[in-house]
Amino acid sequence: MNIEMKGNEGIIRKRSGTSQAKRQRFIFLLVAVAPSLLGYLLFTLYPNVLSIYYSLLDWDGLTDPKFVGFDNFVNMVSDSFVWRALYHNLLYMIVVPAFIVLISLVLAYLLNNKSYRENPFYKVLYFFTNVLSTVVIALLWAFIFDGSFGMLNGILGIFGIDMNSFYWLGDSKTAFWALVLPMVWGGVGLYVVIFINAISAIPKSLYESAILEGARPMTMLFRITIPLIRSVIRVCVVFVVLGTIKGFEIIMIMTNGGPEGSTDVIGLYMFNLAFGKEYHNYGYASAIGMLLFVILIAAKLIIDKYYPEESVEF
Structure with a gap:
């Protein structure tokens, strides 16, 4: 009985160590990748998506934009x-x-x-x-x-x-x-x-x-x-x-x-x-x-x- 309990404790301890290692790995990747990913989303992907919307407008950048669909x-x-x-x-x-x-x-x-x-x-x-x-x-x-x-x-x-x-x-x-x-x-x-x-x-x-x-x-x-x-x-x-x-x-x-x-x-x-x-x-x-x-x-x-x-x- 004691041997079985010790075995279960070892398995639980091993699983908790594995999950902790996964969390640490996730946090490290998040810290390492987040700045580049945020920069890509903010300065590359977002302007490109915004350009799709602008392409459907008649707009000079100052006056109110006018939606023209695919006329452009x-x-x-x-x-x-x-x-x-x-x-x-x-x-x-x-x-x-x-x-x-x-x-x-x-x-x-x-x-x-x-x-x-x-x-x-x-x-x-x-x-x-x-x-x-x-x-x-x-x-x-x-x-x-x-x-x-x-x-x-x-x-x-x-x-x-x-x-x-x-x-x-x-x-x-x-x-x-x-x-x-x-x-x-x-x-x-x-x-x-x-x-x-x-x-x-x-x-x-x-x-x-x-x-x-x-x-x-x-x-x-x-x-x-x-x-x-x-x-x-x-x-x-x-x-x-x-x-x-x-x-x-x-x-x-x-x-x-x-x-x-x-x-x-x-x-x-x-x-x-x-x-x-x-x-x-x-x-x-x-x-x-x-x-x-x-x-x-x-x-x-x-x-x-x-x-x-x-x-x-x-």
Whole structure:
């Protein structure tokens, strides 16, 4: 009888200890996660839900809002400025990520597989662009493209190409493509560092075996390096594509969508509708924001379908 009572007491004591450990674990997780969760709910989820409501209004932010239902979305279909901005977004979404990922991958591969004495300096140099703010990058490249004092025209003049004070950001034929350079230049540094860390995790024995087999550097890049860091490349592609679709800071500072709307993108158009000098239409801007949200989701789904995630073991 005493043995049975002692056994029951041991079971009860064990259960109480387990429940106490669970409570402590729950309290720890609550304290650790609550600030981030609260910030996400307050500054991300709540504004997004509020934007859905605003998209159904005709409101300038000052007067009483007027409920218009889906009129903003109907007007958006016939708005030529929206489709022009979306076309520019599509071009940037194709060109900018392709250059960023390709250049970052090649530079990271060279820094990992070539024993240059200056490698540590190069790593810091490439990452330096990521330290600079978007405003600094935009102003720097705006000066480079300046017609009178710009570095680009000066370099071309050294090679005998007289541009006659041509302002690259002032011509609708060149402004769009001129903006690709600062976008790529400002984005390469971060992904060089990411790819360096990914490539450094690949066993050196794989490269040594390939060298013994007579493989060339480019062959090793496409047959060994890229397949083994495919999952990392996929994540980088997702970040660059989504960032290119919704980003507009460089464009706003350098051209503000001009000249003649040749560099306008959907994010900048939405911003100018809500906070510009001429218009203050939060309802219509919120409707465009919902369109941008749908585009981001669609882009993510397309990447998942045609570039699925694969786990690689080595």
